[in-house]
Amino acid sequence: LADYLTRARGVRADPERIVVCSGFAHALRLLFAGTRGVGGGVLRGPFAVESYGLGFHRDILAGSGVRTVPLGLDERGARVEELSERPRVRGVLLTPAHQFPTGGPLHPERRAAVVDWARAGGGVVLEDDYDGEFRYDREPVGAVQGLDPEHVVYLGSVSKSLSPAVRLGWMVLPERLVDGVLAAKGEREAWASALDQLTLAEFIAAGQYDRHVRRMRQAYRRRRDRLVDALAERAPHITATGIAAGLHAVLRLPPGTEASAVKAASWQGIALDGLAAFRHPEATMPPPAGLVVGYATPTEHAYGAALEALLRALPPGEGEAEGGVG
Missing domain, CATH: 3.90.1150.10 (Aspartate Aminotransferase, domain 1)
Structure with missing residues (x-):
């Protein structure tokens, strides 16, 4: 995964920073719910989200005691400048390569601006790269995570590239979050099948x-x-x-x-x-x-x-x- 994500998506991915999970929803639960239930996760709220997005993602955050605050959208993507008007917000969830559902990438100036915002206030950007491999009319848009791996959590899965029935996803984490997420996941893998992981590893390594x-x-x-x-x-x-x-x-x-x-x-x-x-x-x-x-x-x-x-x-x-x- 580290080799593939670096090559295909411009992610700065050390293997020690990658935590495999069963998909995006599982990743959110590990980040926000953790092992201590509501309000006990690695990340806390409030969290900003795009004003149009998947309702069940917002529901997962709400179930973990995290209030979500909508950011406006326009032809340049999420209006990340609105984050400065919300001083209590601790992070933001974005789909920067291809906004879901309205479409279109986050403008380069806004990609840089949201990273600057996270650096300045100690915030975190959750980057949902749900279909980043599928770009048709121009070169793929690289991951925001490549701008600052210490303030961006990169989230991906095989649900679009292979099938949603293959329950495998991954997080590329800032170093400070790795131990907390591993503790939330536990010592015994309860979700992501080891056999599926080995099969995917071979699939990637063989070029398939x-x-x-x-x-x-x-x-x-x-x-x-x-x-x-x-x-x-x-x-x-x-x-x-x-x-x-x-x-x-x-x-x-x-x-x-x-x-x-x-x-x-x-x-x-x-x-x-x-x-x-x-x-x-x-x-x-x-x-x-x-x-x-x-x-x-x-x-x-x-x-x-x-x-x-x-x-x-x-x-x-x-x-x-x-x-x-x-």
Whole structure:
């Protein structure tokens, strides 16, 4: 892992700093809950999070007694300058390579700014690099952790690159946090299978993991291109954003149509969410309308039918009859 993360993601990773876990959620529990229950973790709150993100991540922090504070988002990513307005916040959880769910990387100036903030106040940045290997239109964005390994916790897993069924993830930790996380994990491994770890180690060492990621990057790019081409031909009033990387796109919708589009997709047999499902309950930024479409989910033989069903669920453009697309 140390060799791979250094080479592929620009992480400054000594093996002694890496703690293997069963995935991102397990990593959060080790960091915040630890062995002493609520409020007894290696990290304490309050913690800032992006105003749009996965609700169950916020729930894990809340269950550990950590209050989360939303940061605004714009075309340059999380508005990390807002951290200076929140003096009690001890850290921030970010998806800097590809913000989930809105898409787009954290701007280089903001990457540097959030590290400066952590250095100045003794804070910590949690970097969720959930799909950093999958970038299509330009060179991959390196990890923020490479800017300051002592103030950034790098978090990754194989849930996107291999399968969420393979329960393996990792933390690359600042030196001061290693002992506390190992103590929280315990002497006997209860979560991450040793056999799975050995298999992944061989997969990486033999070069098979790199080849697999390259192959899947090409496959997912073709799926993304099919989605974008279908929208351009059949629903040109709908714009797909966040498509330079990752395994999902956000389809920007006319105001007021998100809830009806989610319901229409369900009628077509498609399970997807609107942006509202990811909004922090305390967020103040105006809510955009959009659908979060995971184009990697359908099997290859079902992708064409899923795409057709999605097109039928989209709201019509101005002047089109209801149900006119598809």
